[in-house]
Amino acid sequence: MTEKEHIIIESGDAVQPFAYSVGMHGSKFFTELRDNRRFMAVKCPKCKKVYIPPRGVCGDCFVEMKDWLEVGPKGVIGTFTILRFAFIDPETGAQKPVPYGYGFIKFDGADTLFQHYISVEDESKIKIGARVEPVFSKDRKGSIRDIEYFKVID
Amino acid sequence: MAKRVAIVGTGQTFHKSHRPDVNGQELINEAVLRALTDADLKMKDIDAIVIGNMDHFEGINYVDCWSVDGSGGTMKPIIKLTTGGTTGCTVAIGGYHLVGSGMFDRVLIIGWEKNSESDTTGAITTAFDPVWDRLVFAGAISGLAAEAQAYIARYGASERDGARVSVRDRKHAMNNPHAQLRKEVSLEEVLASPMLADPIHLLDVCPRSDGACAVIMASEDVAEKICPKPDWIWGTAARHSYSYLGDDDYGRLTSMREGSQELWKKAGIKEPRKELDVIELYQPYSFGGLIWIEDMGIVGPGEAPRYIWDGNTDMGGELPINPSGGVIATNPIGATGLIRCAEAAMQVMGKAEGRQVPDVNFAFSSGFGGCWWTDMILHGKKKPK
Numbered sequence A: 001m002t003e004k005e006h007i008i009i010e011s012g013d014a015v016q017p018f019a020y021s022v023g024m025h026g027s028k029f030f031t032e033l034r035d036n037r038r039f040m041a042v043k044c045p046k047c048k049k050v051y052i053p054p055r056g057v058c059g060d061c062f063v064e065m066k067d068w069l070e071v072g073p074k075g076v077i078g079t080f081t082i083l084r085f086a087f088i089d090p091e092t093g094a095q096k097p098v099p100y101g102y103g104f105i106k107f108d109g110a111d112t113l114f115q116h117y118i119s120v121e122d123e124s125k126i127k128i129g130a131r132v133e134p135v136f137s138k139d140r141k142g143s144i145r146d147i148e149y150f151k152v153i154d
Numbered sequence B: 001m002a003k004r005v006a007i008v009g010t011g012q013t014f015h016k017s018h019r020p021d022v023n024g025q026e027l028i029n030e031a032v033l034r035a036l037t038d039a040d041l042k043m044k045d046i047d048a049i050v051i052g053n054m055d056h057f058e059g060i061n062y063v064d065c066w067s068v069d070g071s072g073g074t075m076k077p078i079i080k081l082t083t084g085g086t087t088g089c090t091v092a093i094g095g096y097h098l099v100g101s102g103m104f105d106r107v108l109i110i111g112w113e114k115n116s117e118s119d120t121t122g123a124i125t126t127a128f129d130p131v132w133d134r135l136v137f138a139g140a141i142s143g144l145a146a147e148a149q150a151y152i153a154r155y156g157a158s159e160r161d162g163a164r165v166s167v168r169d170r171k172h173a174m175n176n177p178h179a180q181l182r183k184e185v186s187l188e189e190v191l192a193s194p195m196l197a198d199p200i201h202l203l204d205v206c207p208r209s210d211g212a213c214a215v216i217m218a219s220e221d222v223a224e225k226i227c228p229k230p231d232w233i234w235g236t237a238a239r240h241s242y243s244y245l246g247d248d249d250y251g252r253l254t255s256m257r258e259g260s261q262e263l264w265k266k267a268g269i270k271e272p273r274k275e276l277d278v279i280e281l282y283q284p285y286s287f288g289g290l291i292w293i294e295d296m297g298i299v300g301p302g303e304a305p306r307y308i309w310d311g312n313t314d315m316g317g318e319l320p321i322n323p324s325g326g327v328i329a330t331n332p333i334g335a336t337g338l339i340r341c342a343e344a345a346m347q348v349m350g351k352a353e354g355r356q357v358p359d360v361n362f363a364f365s366s367g368f369g370g371c372w373w374t375d376m377i378l379h380g381k382k383k384p385k
Helices: A023-036 B024-039 B087-100 B120-125 B139-155 B159-175 B187-192 B254-267 B288-295 B304-309 B333-349
Strands: A039-043 A067-071 A075-083 A100-107 A114-118 A131-136 A147-152 B005-012 B048-052 B078-080 B106-114 B195-197 B210-219 B231-239 B278-280 B362-369 B373-380
Touching: A023 A039, A075 A114, A075 A131, A075 B139, A075 B195, A100 A147, A100 B139, B005 B024, B005 B087, B005 B333, B024 B106, B024 B210, B048 B087, B087 B106, B087 B210, B087 B231, B087 B333, B087 B362, B087 B373, B106 B333, B120 B139, B139 B195, B139 B288, B159 B187, B159 B288, B159 B304, B210 B333, B231 B254, B231 B333, B254 B288, B254 B373, B278 B333, B288 B304, B333 B362, B333 B373
Parallel strands: A114 A147, B048 B078, B048 B106, B278 B362
Antiparallel strands: A039 A067, A075 A100, A100 A114, A131 A147, B005 B210, B005 B231, B106 B210, B231 B373, B362 B373
């Protein structure tokens, strides 16, 4: 049997027009990140849990959260992995460069985890509980990419 | 007054990595015809249909209508349910509610996926929040790796403990002609396979598959006329708890703990380890086979590795897990949870052939997916009170 050719549909240089709103809480978070390099979280008035990313309602208590506070910028690695297989990034359509560190950062003062890159320059230092700090982008635009990555500082 | 509900027939495809010989509707039809044959029913006997898949895999968003040539749903009430990885268990729970309501006596439930038709990891990534989750998230494997890493750090488990679970499931798959991957592997082969995302090796994780599954549920008014020994549904529970991936307590599956506690209470189960006879767990990677049975209360926190090394979850052990080979052997994602349900039903009905566990009174099946969600069903031989 001869090998059949697949029909490949590509969008070429065409841009996919996704334009996501970040919402009321996201707007405050990203404005503070861009202008002041500060990480803003919200606290549940009932269970006192500190949420980052910030959002309007504590899912455990079903109460509205209005108390903003600054967390970090330093923290520890809550958990992590190092991605070693190449795969398509649906945001760009390109292969994501591997290896890369995928960190769940527990900011000082926060209770939930914040996802971002961890530098894998020295893999031996990447451990749960290791202290980290963010490296900010020089040109900040008010997005998650205003942080380039987190690095281990121990 | 709610009706008791039983499974009276099941059917599934012979799952493969690629089924270019059939389209989606034809794939669905294979499972539907087998379920109808198993229950000795005709399509005209079916009162309503529940169907589900993870629709961004195939890019077809009106699956309920599109699928009718395969599902047989023409001029019947049909609804699509889709909840990510938990879809296959969600459609079963949805069917249970439809029959339990008393409005439909016989409901056909379908889960399916043709994962070969798109990029699985890319599609999974688009299930998550575009602002907060997608920058670093890399499909299912990345999140599972972060869970395994946290469990290892918290309880001192090892990569060998995970590999032992994979060896078990891949061995069990040898007994299941429907499984996609039917090849025994050794502990050393798992540990020597390529590292995908620390600490997960290639042989620790599931494949992606093309496959479909169908289950027929019937109300207590007709169930025993269709099938003398049906599989009675004793209860269901679902927990879809989190908004963002960073909200989870990594190293523990909170949705499994909370859901199973609810299920044991509903069914009067006091000691799940002693009272359950078999488990079909939606366990897409080896470490889930350690962590999640602790959250079910089968053993205590950190005790799963010892329990599994001692052979308790192997065929012939105290509480066999995944006699079918489980998700590590076969994963057509939207069908996967329903395959667990069908396999558990077959165990209760005594129809599991080469993978039958003797004398099953209670069986447990689950679905896993989304943002650390778990859905579950308790199956029993006796009619619930």
